[in-house]
Amino acid sequence: xxxxxxxxxxxxxxxxxxxxxxxxxxxxxxxxxxxxxxxxxxxxxxxxxxxxxxxxxxxxxxxxxxxxxxxxxxxxxxxxxxxxxxxxxxxxxxxxxxxxxxxxxxxxxxxxxxxxxxxxxxxxxxxxxxxxxxxxxxxxxxxxxxxxxxxxxxxxxxxxxxxxxxxxxxxxxxxxxxxxxxxxxxxxxxxxxxxxxxxxxxxxxxxxxxxxxxxxxxxxxxxxxxxxxxxxxxxxxxxxxxxxxxxxxxxxxxxxxxxxxxxxxxxxxxxxxxxxxxxxxxxxxxxxxxxxxxxxxxxxxxxxxxxxxxxxxxxxxxxxxxxxxxxxxxxxxxxxxxxxxxxxxxxxxxxxxxxxxxxxxxxxxxxxxxxxxxxxxxxxxxxxxxxxxxxxxxxxxxxxxxxxxxxxxxxxxxxxxxxxxxxxxxxxxxxxxxxxxxxxxxxxxxxxxxxxxxxxxxxxxxxxxxxxxxxxxxxxxxxxxxxxxxxxxxxxxxxxxxxxxxxxxxxxxxxxxxxx
Amino acid sequence: xxxxxxxxxxxxxxxxxxxxxxxxxxxxxxxxxxxxxxxxxxxxxxxxxxxxxxxxxxxxxxxxxxxxxxxxxxxxxxxxxxxxxxxxxxxxxxxxxxxxxxxxxxxxxxxxxxxxxxxxxxxxxxxxxxxxxxxxxxxxxxxxxxxxxxxxxxxxxxxxxxxxxxxxxxxxxxxxxxxxxxxxxxxxxxxxxxxxxxxxxxxxxxxxxxxxxxxxxxxxxxxxxxxxxxxxxxxxxxxxxxxxxxxxxxxxxxxxxxxxxxxxxxxxxxxxxxxxx
Numbered sequence: 001x002x003x004x005x006x007x008x009x010x011x012x013x014x015x016x017x018x019x020x021x022x023x024x025x026x027x028x029x030x031x032x033x034x035x036x037x038x039x040x041x042x043x044x045x046x047x048x049x050x051x052x053x054x055x056x057x058x059x060x061x062x063x064x065x066x067x068x069x070x071x072x073x074x075x076x077x078x079x080x081x082x083x084x085x086x087x088x089x090x091x092x093x094x095x096x097x098x099x100x101x102x103x104x105x106x107x108x109x110x111x112x113x114x115x116x117x118x119x120x121x122x123x124x125x126x127x128x129x130x131x132x133x134x135x136x137x138x139x140x141x142x143x144x145x146x147x148x149x150x151x152x153x154x155x156x157x158x159x160x161x162x163x164x165x166x167x168x169x170x171x172x173x174x175x176x177x178x179x180x181x182x183x184x185x186x187x188x189x190x191x192x193x194x195x196x197x198x199x200x201x202x203x204x205x206x207x208x209x210x211x212x213x214x215x216x217x218x219x220x221x222x223x224x225x226x227x228x229x230x231x232x233x234x235x236x237x238x239x240x241x242x243x244x245x246x247x248x249x250x251x252x253x254x255x256x257x258x259x260x261x262x263x264x265x266x267x268x269x270x271x272x273x274x275x276x277x278x279x280x281x282x283x284x285x286x287x288x289x290x291x292x293x294x295x296x297x298x299x300x301x302x303x304x305x306x307x308x309x310x311x312x313x314x315x316x317x318x319x320x321x322x323x324x325x326x327x328x329x330x331x332x333x334x335x336x337x338x339x340x341x342x343x344x345x346x347x348x349x350x351x352x353x354x355x356x357x358x359x360x361x362x363x364x365x366x367x368x369x370x371x372x373x374x375x376x377x378x379x380x381x382x383x384x385x386x387x388x389x390x391x392x393x394x395x396x397x398x399x400x401x402x403x404x405x406x407x408x409x410x411x412x413x414x415x416x417x418x419x420x421x422x423x424x425x426x427x428x429x430x431x432x433x434x435x436x437x438x439x440x441x442x443x444x445x446x447x448x449x450x451x452x453x454x455x456x457x458x459x460x461x462x463x464x465x466x467x468x469x470x471x472x473x474x475x476x477x478x479x480x481x482x483x484x485x486x487x488x489x490x491x492x493x494x495x496x497x498x499x500x501x502x503x504x505x506x507x508x509x510x511x512x513x514x515x516x
Numbered sequence: 517x518x519x520x521x522x523x524x525x526x527x528x529x530x531x532x533x534x535x536x537x538x539x540x541x542x543x544x545x546x547x548x549x550x551x552x553x554x555x556x557x558x559x560x561x562x563x564x565x566x567x568x569x570x571x572x573x574x575x576x577x578x579x580x581x582x583x584x585x586x587x588x589x590x591x592x593x594x595x596x597x598x599x600x601x602x603x604x605x606x607x608x609x610x611x612x613x614x615x616x617x618x619x620x621x622x623x624x625x626x627x628x629x630x631x632x633x634x635x636x637x638x639x640x641x642x643x644x645x646x647x648x649x650x651x652x653x654x655x656x657x658x659x660x661x662x663x664x665x666x667x668x669x670x671x672x673x674x675x676x677x678x679x680x681x682x683x684x685x686x687x688x689x690x691x692x693x694x695x696x697x698x699x700x701x702x703x704x705x706x707x708x709x710x711x712x713x714x715x716x717x718x719x720x721x722x723x724x725x726x727x728x729x730x731x732x733x734x735x736x737x738x739x740x741x742x743x744x745x746x747x748x749x750x751x752x753x754x755x756x757x758x759x760x761x762x763x764x765x766x767x768x769x770x771x772x773x774x775x776x777x778x779x780x781x782x783x784x785x786x787x788x789x790x791x792x793x
Binding site for chain 1: 594595597598606621624709
């Protein structure tokens with residue numbers, strides 16, 4: 001082969017693959033990936049017995065009563081948390097976004113605050129708040145409000161920045177102030193995405209509120225934690241079923257809402273019809289019911305006693321422990337957490353892609369939805385039984401849940417990718433798999449990569465807390481130190497989590513840029 | 517016989533009749549231009565010949581394969597399609613694909629699976645792709661990504677893919693609508709030369725009447741889903757054309773006239789350069 005016929009990109013690709021292997025190899029080591037453990041007879045027996053105990057699901061009257069209350073509580077925590085998050089997000093997004101500004105000025109202070117709110121996982125906030133308010137839903141609501149407030153604000157800000165800026169600019173040149181320019185120039189373009197994202201987040205909040213139950217914040221999670229600790233398969237099965245029903249109906253409801261936003265207004269002066277009225281009324285009803293069910297008593301927050309308690313508690317975290325020995329352990333935890341997140345995401349991407357490919361969607365969508373509806377932390381309690389405690393259980397748990405999420409997103413992206421190139425290839429005699437590889441995949445690849453990287457950003461936060469159920473990493477450290485009231489050490493771990501999630505955000509953004 | 521349509525009709529599922537009573541035969545190596553107003557059914561006719569759409573009436577045979585039987589057997593259909601090259605109106609190439617891969621994709625129907633897969637990692641026939649691109653004057657873009665090309669360049673990549681495929685039957689649906697007049701002429705000449713050299717059949721639908729008349733020996737006029745006339749180029753006169761395009765206003769669709777008549781020398785230069793390459 002002469003020189004001109006050599007592919008100039010080949011060397012770069014080879015180097016890229018080798019670098020990836022060199023980086024990934026120790027990560028797989030650190031995650032202690034041992035597929036063999038899945039088939040270890042001892043483990044198989046434990047998980048087999050446990051799963052066998054799932055049948056029949058517990059259906060005693062007393063238990064069903066508890067289950068009903070816990071389900072309502074979970075819903076209420078999610079809804080109340082979202083209200084708090086929304087109230088927090090709107091002003092923060094307004095401050096943070098460059099939309100509607102005449103000079104594009106970024107606001108580093110607000111952006112930094114958002115990063116901190118988002119960077120610390122809600123479970124950590126919950127764990128901290130439980131120490132202040134005691135066991136109960138108040139901790140969960142506050143934790144959700146803070147984390148999701150940060151997330152909503154960031155995404156709202158980005159949505160406003162991503163729509164066409166011309167209408168708002170024209171309004172501002174015409175003398176309108178910034179709020180009006182955004183309301184008249186940007187909101188009409190962004191409203192659908194904003195509403196759809198908010199509803200999607202509410203769905204996530206339901207899952208998250210289950211997870212927070214594991215640290216004593218009430219609801220289904222607390223019930224699940226007890227059932228798991230007692231290896232009561234029947235109860236666990238009932239709780240899982242209730243939980244899936246909850247997630248599936250939230251999914252259906254949010255789908256209906258998103259479609260309803262698309263219905264064009266009829267020809268009258270007010271753009272709001274009976275559907276909007278219904279939505280608003282049920283929203284108000286739901287929110288009121290949630291708050292009255294939870295009996296949060298935020299008033300106690302503002303008493304002198306509480307203030308002193310909180311400030312003493314907060315002071316306990318300072319100064320963080322930066323001694324060399326402790327830093328070394330935290331460093332190890334960081335590495336393990338990173339490994340869990342990367343291995344979990346890669347496994348999930350592979351499985352998700354396989355499940356996204358088949359053309360008859362129905363059974364696979366069901367499978368994907370089932371994988372997705374069970375939160376990582378619940379999966380972790382199950383995988384820990386299957387492969388033993390440790391990082392591999394965490395990576396597997398992450399992979400199972402994320403495969404459900406990514407599979408669904410991949411399937412949508414592949415369905416939305418331009419079909420023309422693959423069709424043309426089939427017309428020139430290519431088989432369907434080759435037409436897919438040459439025609440469809442290149443069109444969908446940026447989307448697939450972006451989804452995977454976004455998911456990795458979420459998974460690093462999740463990997464940091466999987467340790468709460470014994471799946472290694474930073475979470476395990478944090479859980480121990482908090483149980484032993486070692487706040488200075490815990491504070492170092494929280495800082496490490498924050499730094500890690502910021503670093504992952506940055507490298508994910510860089511990779512997305514590179515792979516566009 | 518390259519293809520034979522016998523009383524072929526095409527009615528879409530929504531009841532719209534795109535083609536009716538089409539009788540059209542072509543010998544191997546013939547070069548045919550399809551002309552007619554937009555919406556006349558030129559694309560539908562090419563789709564039926566290219567096995568993209570199954571006719572709902574009549575008998576059809578393409579490259580000696582009866583379509584009604586072939587369409588039912590996947591492998592037969594695949595090997596038939598591998599012998600047909602189609603140039604689409606808008607080039608169906610993913611933007612992130614590299615030019616070399618897009619061209620090599622023309623042979624997916626011929627290559628074994630391992631070769632097609634390996635070619636995604638390292639292009640399996642760089643010199644073949646380069647030769648095909650050279651003929652459309654794009655050899656310097658071999659390793660560029662398709663989203664870095666202009667619309668006209670991308671259209672020529674689509675043509676290079678079909679050249680590389682070495683199809684026995686080349687179908688071209690408005691292959692030069694995205695090209696400027698001089699390049700359009702050279703490209704049509706290139707397709708005609710290619711068909712002549714390899715004794716391939718060429719059927720091209722063209723919007724510009726002058727391009728059709730000056731380069732093709734046989735002209736088929738299509739109107740309202742039927743064949744209006746099927747004549748040698750020298751027997752197609754102005755009255756016939758006026759009749760064909762009666763719905764499109766007073767003027768016949770031509771290549772942008774001025775450059776074509778003012779700069780034939782420049783066009784010839786470009787044509788010669790490309791053919792010599």
